[in-house]
Amino acid sequence: MTAALRLVAVYCKLNLAAAMEYRTSFLAQCLGMVANDALLFFFWWIYFQRFRQVGGWTLLDLVSLYGLVAAAYGLATVVFGNCNRLATVISEGQLDYYLTLPKNPLLHVLVSRSSLAGWGDLAFGLGALAVAAWQGALPIPLAVIFLVTSTAIAVGYTTLIGSLAFFIGNAEAAAFQARDAMINFSLYPSPIFQGWTKVMLLTIVPAGFIAHLPIELMRTFDPWRMGLLLAFTAVLWAMVLIVFRMGLRRYESGNLLTLRG
Amino acid sequence: MIVAKYGAVWKVTLLGSLVYRGDVLIRSISMGMILFVFVQLWTTTFTLGAFQTIAGFDLRDLLWYLVITEVAVLSAGSQGISQRIDQDVKSGELARVLVRPYSYVAYQFATSCGETAVRLPLQALLGGLVVWLAVGPPPAGPLAFVGAAVALALSLTLSFLIAAGIGLLAFWCEETLPFYWIYQKLVFTLGGLFLPLELLPSPLADVAGKLPFASIAYAPGRIFVGSSPEVALTQLGSQLVWVGIALAAVTLIYRRGVRKLNVHGG
Numbered sequence: 260m261t262a263a264l265r266l267v268a269v270y271c272k273l274n275l276a277a278a279m280e281y282r283t284s285f286l287a288q289c290l291g292m293v294a295n296d297a298l299l300f301f302f303w304w305i306y307f308q309r310f311r312q313v314g315g316w317t318l319l320d321l322v323s324l325y326g327l328v329a330a331a332y333g334l335a336t337v338v339f340g341n342c343n344r345l346a347t348v349i350s351e352g353q354l355d356y357y358l359t360l361p362k363n364p365l366l367h368v369l370v371s372r373s374s375l376a377g378w379g380d381l382a383f384g385l386g387a388l389a390v391a392a393w394q395g396a397l398p399i400p401l402a403v404i405f406l407v408t409s410t411a412i413a414v415g416y417t418t419l420i421g422s423l424a425f426f427i428g429n430a431e432a433a434a435f436q437a438r439d440a441m442i443n444f445s446l447y448p449s450p451i452f453q454g455w456t457k458v459m460l461l462t463i464v465p466a467g468f469i470a471h472l473p474i475e476l477m478r479t480f481d482p483w484r485m486g487l488l489l490a491f492t493a494v495l496w497a498m499v500l501i502v503f504r505m506g507l508r509r510y511e512s513g514n515l516l517t518l519r520g
Numbered sequence: 521m522i523v524a525k526y527g528a529v530w531k532v533t534l535l536g537s538l539v540y541r542g543d544v545l546i547r548s549i550s551m552g553m554i555l556f557v558f559v560q561l562w563t564t565t566f567t568l569g570a571f572q573t574i575a576g577f578d579l580r581d582l583l584w585y586l587v588i589t590e591v592a593v594l595s596a597g598s599q600g601i602s603q604r605i606d607q608d609v610k611s612g613e614l615a616r617v618l619v620r621p622y623s624y625v626a627y628q629f630a631t632s633c634g635e636t637a638v639r640l641p642l643q644a645l646l647g648g649l650v651v652w653l654a655v656g657p658p659p660a661g662p663l664a665f666v667g668a669a670v671a672l673a674l675s676l677t678l679s680f681l682i683a684a685g686i687g688l689l690a691f692w693c694e695e696t697l698p699f700y701w702i703y704q705k706l707v708f709t710l711g712g713l714f715l716p717l718e719l720l721p722s723p724l725a726d727v728a729g730k731l732p733f734a735s736i737a738y739a740p741g742r743i744f745v746g747s748s749p750e751v752a753l754t755q756l757g758s759q760l761v762w763v764g765i766a767l768a769a770v771t772l773i774y775r776r777g778v779r780k781l782n783v784h785g786g
Binding site for chain 2: 447
């Protein structure tokens, strides 16, 4: 466990140092992403100017929602930046490099890349969470726990979908769609989803666990639903580890020669 | 001669896209998904507020408006165009084109038209199906269909020109992607992609209507769900003006940029 944390810390440091080598690019992507998220949120500002609330959710709930999703996705792509590229890594045979080293290959492949734009998401998310906390809509200890669970679910889900490449070959388009669906459904208030859609958002596209349930728990805490969220996170990660291990047994090297900088 | 040359580029891209039709189909699922979410949002909004109309739009008008705006924006593939041009500039690939008997920008336009020709019908079909199942057939008459088709063509042309302009900024800027993100989100909000301009607060709606972003999403959507001939002609006129301005700007950026190009042997 300590060795794993050390690996994550070393890669974070190296990735940040690499980003600082191209400081202008880093700043441009980071600030660009903050502006991107803010403009996207602007839609909800316009919406709530006219309608005030939707199914009991107000603008402040949307601030918390955007804060949590952006911060969790930002953290996921900054620290575990390869989670979105896993399908490509597997199908192009780039996994060879990680298999030859004495580190956990899944953890190693996930942390060996970092998204510059992810820093922008993280900054916007933390800023939005701070605004929500300042307005009294956010119990900070719960927000920290949910930031961890939402990040874990986002990384776990994208890794699970990316691991399909072990079994079906080219899974890039499927992984792209799954990630797109996860983000898209996460950024809307939960009362608009009913029936089977709600079931789908608590299973095959876990936007409900990443975004909706945490916000509802911060509004009204319920230990059973909190337990459900933690259990889902644990089951998802158990599936990720099993599927990745099964996939590794089927993995065939592409004998690809690559240089890593 | 010119038509045949770029027509051939269009055809080759079209056939190439058809080879990967499975991939194109999977990527078009986004369209259905986005409209599904909009159906949920606006059905809930209309139901909870017991609204018959909002800013003159009933539920059916609003959802079909969103089909057209989403088709206009998603089928344009602007991010791909912008990043392809950005990479061509940064990698020096552009230099290879300078000695060939075609215009780089026109070549990219023909390529993007070929890709859009595959994406657009698929996305219109998927998005239309989701909304049709929710609220029934489109409200548009034959004239609105024709008007919206013309507006859609102008919207796609303008999208291409703006994306190309952003990509060409790579002559001067290390990163062009952040410019693209901001432009894209301005189309989403002030361009009317997410909601008609009539729903914006009044001073903002007036400003947004005068910006080029409205010519990309709002114009085809508004014409499709019904507007007076005067409004339709005003929107088409505004689109033509913005296409002209964008074309002049891209030509200028390209000419200035090419002058800065340094080609090293290798």
